[in-house]
Amino acid sequence: MTMFAAIEVGSYSIRMEIFEVSKRNGIYSFETVMHRMELGKSTFATGKIAPKLVEELCTVMQDFKNIMDSYQVETYRAFATSAVREAKNNLIVLEALYQRTGIRVEVLSNSEQRFLVYKGIASKESAFQKIIEKGTAILDVSGGSIQVSLFDKDSLIVTENVKLGSLRVRERLHEVENTTTHYEVLVEELIRNEVANFKKMHLKDRKITNVILVGNPFTDSILYRKEGVRSKNISREEYMQWYQMVISHSPIELAMQMEIPLEYASLMIPTAIINKRLIQEMEAENIWTPGVSLAHGFVYDYAIRNKYLRPVHDFEKDIVMASQNIGRRYAVGKSHTIMMNNAAKTIMNAMKKQHGLSSREKLLLEVAINLHDCGKYISLNSVAECSFSIIMSTEIIGLSHREREIIANVVKYNTKHFGDYEEVNRSTALKTKDYVLVARLTAFLRLVNALDQSHMQKTEGLKAAVRGQELVLTIETNKDFNLEYAMLHDKADFFEEVYNIRPVLKIKKKM
Numbered sequence: 001m002t003m004f005a006a007i008e009v010g011s012y013s014i015r016m017e018i019f020e021v022s023k024r025n026g027i028y029s030f031e032t033v034m035h036r037m038e039l040g041k042s043t044f045a046t047g048k049i050a051p052k053l054v055e056e057l058c059t060v061m062q063d064f065k066n067i068m069d070s071y072q073v074e075t076y077r078a079f080a081t082s083a084v085r086e087a088k089n090n091l092i093v094l095e096a097l098y099q100r101t102g103i104r105v106e107v108l109s110n111s112e113q114r115f116l117v118y119k120g121i122a123s124k125e126s127a128f129q130k131i132i133e134k135g136t137a138i139l140d141v142s143g144g145s146i147q148v149s150l151f152d153k154d155s156l157i158v159t160e161n162v163k164l165g166s167l168r169v170r171e172r173l174h175e176v177e178n179t180t181t182h183y184e185v186l187v188e189e190l191i192r193n194e195v196a197n198f199k200k201m202h203l204k205d206r207k208i209t210n211v212i213l214v215g216n217p218f219t220d221s222i223l224y225r226k227e228g229v230r231s232k233n234i235s236r237e238e239y240m241q242w243y244q245m246v247i248s249h250s251p252i253e254l255a256m257q258m259e260i261p262l263e264y265a266s267l268m269i270p271t272a273i274i275n276k277r278l279i280q281e282m283e284a285e286n287i288w289t290p291g292v293s294l295a296h297g298f299v300y301d302y303a304i305r306n307k308y309l310r311p312v313h314d315f316e317k318d319i320v321m322a323s324q325n326i327g328r329r330y331a332v333g334k335s336h337t338i339m340m341n342n343a344a345k346t347i348m349n350a351m352k353k354q355h356g357l358s359s360r361e362k363l364l365l366e367v368a369i370n371l372h373d374c375g376k377y378i379s380l381n382s383v384a385e386c387s388f389s390i391i392m393s394t395e396i397i398g399l400s401h402r403e404r405e406i407i408a409n410v411v412k413y414n415t416k417h418f419g420d421y422e423e424v425n426r427s428t429a430l431k432t433k434d435y436v437l438v439a440r441l442t443a444f445l446r447l448v449n450a451l452d453q454s455h456m457q458k459t460e461g462l463k464a465a466v467r468g469q470e471l472v473l474t475i476e477t478n479k480d481f482n483l484e485y486a487m488l489h490d491k492a493d494f495f496e497e498v499y500n501i502r503p504v505l506k507i508k509k510k511m
Contacts, residue, residue, distance in 0.1 A: 006295035011040030011143025039083035082144030116297030143167035330374035350464035
């Protein structure tokens, strides 16, 4: 049994939840402590977190630390989202927090943040698995942005982020909020173009049956306190009834009627409008509010990693599926990448003692393979640079900014000269260990790409074996393999430089 605490430094509150995690009882929440504090208001308006807010944040975090001590918390994770992520002075703020409280706060990328919320939903295991068997959208409206993720047949299809969260919308329309009688019309106009683009790109022929609503204040399940609604599962009609009630009241009236803080009531209105618009566009029939937060995602992730629980959903598959869908968007050849991935797995199995790659690093290679040709969609003459730009500009759910940068560099150096650390770092900011990882993954990407240089899938069988200082690749084919043979020879030097093993090709005519 372990006492675990998750601390979230969010856009409009600082929140800590303390859990007991055990193999016998799973995850049990002991206590939730929340302090209202609109860091996002300062960041989104000025680009920085004001000194008085830093002081208040340090005081709150010290209080949280004392509470953790009283519960004898053994492990904690403290994390920050968009309000800190987008603040120009975030490094100074985080260092001040550590010096004053001893608590290290990590800043989540948007893709990491949404993936953890998604894991929090998955902690409701049986309900989650059943819902995503049909077309399902997760609408995650936070203070800073909206994340829309689409699932079908138990797989993640696509995920997109728009920087128009409830707090950001409220602040943008603050000047006109009290001078208009149709505030909801202004919010819909503000998000109209982004919703239209999402629909055009991803909802053409896709049927969405279910919508899962998350993000404060949905996580506390306060939005559905209305007569006749007892469940967290409601119909679209019930949502629309609740929506009409919300927009017909002022924030002060909502705060009094629902017995919630005025700050939350003021955020409830844009949140309700954003979700209403998306629900209408998707024509979803069922709405589910699981009442989860980032904290639930973190504790579920901790429980899985430390084998307190067994996952019922394959999260790595979702990362792979997301990369495949991005590759499809940029016309990366499906058959070509399937062949490359199969070849990579065969060669890695033969080189278990030599390559030293973790399962996570193998996943990064698979994503790199799925995206390695994406730059051709923009330019056939600048594939490396265009591929790098596409990957660095595209969120891949579940991957950190660091991991995305590693993948982008691996794809870039698939076709460009790979220089020494100083040369490579002129255009990026890789740490030395990441530079080495890029080299190791690039060597594999170049090798397996050369095995299908013609994109004709000539290989009908591949066997790999390490013999001394050679990696013997036995190819079964009845087709002309001269182009691939020539390309493999060209890539072998770099592979040998990285792994101290020379790839050697043997052609075996298939009978």
